[in-house]
Amino acid sequence: AQSVAQPEDQVNVAEGNPLTVKCTYSVSGNPYLFWYVQYPNRGLQFLLKYITGDNLVKGSYGFEAEFNKSQTSFHLKKPSALVSDSALYFCAVRDNSGYSTLTFGKGTMLLVSP
Amino acid sequence: DAGVIQSPRHEVTEMGQEVTLRCKPISGHDYLFWYRQTMMRGLELLIYFNNNVPIDDSGMPEDRFSAKMPNASFSTLKIQPSEPRDSAVYFCASTDTSYEQYFGPGTRLTVT
Numbered sequence: 001a002q003s004v005a006q007p008e009d010q011v012n013v014a015e016g017n018p019l020t021v022k023c024t025y026s027v028s029g030n031p032y033l034f035w036y037v038q039y040p041n042r043g044l045q046f047l048l049k050y051i052t053g054d055n056l057v058k059g060s061y062g063f064e065a066e067f068n069k070s071q072t073s074f075h076l077k078k079p080s081a082l083v084s085d086s087a088l089y090f091c092a093v094r095d096n097s098g099y100s101t102l103t104f105g106k107g108t109m110l111l112v113s114p
Numbered sequence: 115d116a117g118v119i120q121s122p123r124h125e126v127t128e129m130g131q132e133v134t135l136r137c138k139p140i141s142g143h144d145y146l147f148w149y150r151q152t153m154m155r156g157l158e159l160l161i162y163f164n165n166n167v168p169i170d171d172s173g174m175p176e177d178r179f180s181a182k183m184p185n186a187s188f189s190t191l192k193i194q195p196s197e198p199r200d201s202a203v204y205f206c207a208s209t210d211t212s213y214e215q216y217f218g219p220g221t222r223l224t225v226t
């Protein structure tokens with residue numbers, strides 16, 4: 001069975017500084033990986049995905065993620081954080097059983113201070 | 115497209131009452147998922163449908179929970195009878211073959 005680990009419950013960063021939110025995964029076969037963001041009192045919003053190809057994936061709002069097969073990681077990054085990036089971030093991996101289910105990590109709260 | 119639509123957005127009910135949550139997926143999406151989110155347990159997959167057929171309901175907590183998808187544009191999640199521990203935010207999501215799921219705004223359920 002597939003699994004996702006987000007080792008940090010919370011990440012604190014100052015506005016303008018680079019940010020990284022960590023994610024590691026376990027899945028049989030080729031991984032399909034995703035990042036979602038959840039703002040307060042909202043549903044999850046899709047940020048980006050890795051299916052195949054370039055290991056550096058660019059997504060919405062200036063976010064990007066780096067797929068590293070040897071380390072089984074898919075860390076979310078942004079060169080310069082904004083206060084408005086403060087939210088809950090989820091990493092997910094797709095089930096390779098043939099159905100489109102996703103296994104989500106427990107989430108990492110990102111707090112960007114002014 | 116308006117995205118995934120859920121109703122009601124908020125529901126407050128008393129223990130023992132029946133609760134029905136509704137979802138309209140994005141047109142053309144053939145998968146529909148119901149999730150529950152709580153502080154303690156995070157995001158849990160309850161059940162999902164493919165082409166209106168339930169595929170896996172192993173995440174449904176107990177027999178008090180049931181879900182239906184009578185057609186491609188509508189699904190319900192019912193709790194009968196409701197209990198305080200059912201208080202949570204319930205999300206509906208849909209997808210097609212592009213893999214990423216699109217989530218609705220959620221229904222915040224409070225059972226007193």
